[in-house]
Amino acid sequence: MKKALQEAEMAFDKDEIPVGAVVVIDNKVIARSHNLTELLNDVTAHAEMQAITSAANFLGGKYLKGCTLYVTLEPCQMCAGALYWSQISKIVFGASDEKRGYKALGTQIHPKTEVISGVLEKECAELMTSFFQKKR
Numbered sequence: 020m021k022k023a024l025q026e027a028e029m030a031f032d033k034d035e036i037p038v039g040a041v042v043v044i045d046n047k048v049i050a051r052s053h054n055l056t057e058l059l060n061d062v063t064a065h066a067e068m069q070a071i072t073s074a075a076n077f078l079g080g081k082y083l084k085g086c087t088l089y090v091t092l093e094p095c096q097m098c099a100g101a102l103y104w105s106q107i108s109k110i111v112f113g114a115s116d117e118k119r120g121y122k123a124l125g126t127q128i129h130p131k132t133e134v135i136s137g138v139l140e141k142e143c144a145e146l147m148t149s150f151f152q153k154k155r
């Protein structure tokens with residue numbers, strides 16, 4: 020999660036909403052990414068979406084079985100949907116997103132995917148808060 024936070028800080032420095040993600044398999048980082056929606060002018064350029072694509076490229080297969088995604092913010096419904104399709108084994112997220120998180124919107128994660136929330140929650144949430152304070 021610390022590495023995901025580093026990615027989020029990179030997004031912060033680029034004036035992107037600070038969300039970072041890494042994908043790990045067998046204790047090895049195989050993908051790291053951060054939100055790039057502003058740079059790419061693409062609302063789908065969330066950290067998780069890029070992490071899924073780059074992890075699948077690394078593995079040479081579309082499914083992420085055996086992988087864990089660490090992401091600083093609760094995935095949105097788009098990312099939860101993409102993670103569903105990836106059949107990823109585990110999702111660990113930091114801060115909850117009460118408004119736009121997949122839980123609030125009733126999106127399903129794959130039933131075989133284990134979800135752990137609240138890891139480094141305070142740090143992840145503080146980064147978001149300071150980003151939006153800077154914006155105002």
Ligand SMILES: [Zn+2]
Nearest residue numbers: 065094095098
């Ligand atoms: Zn998302």
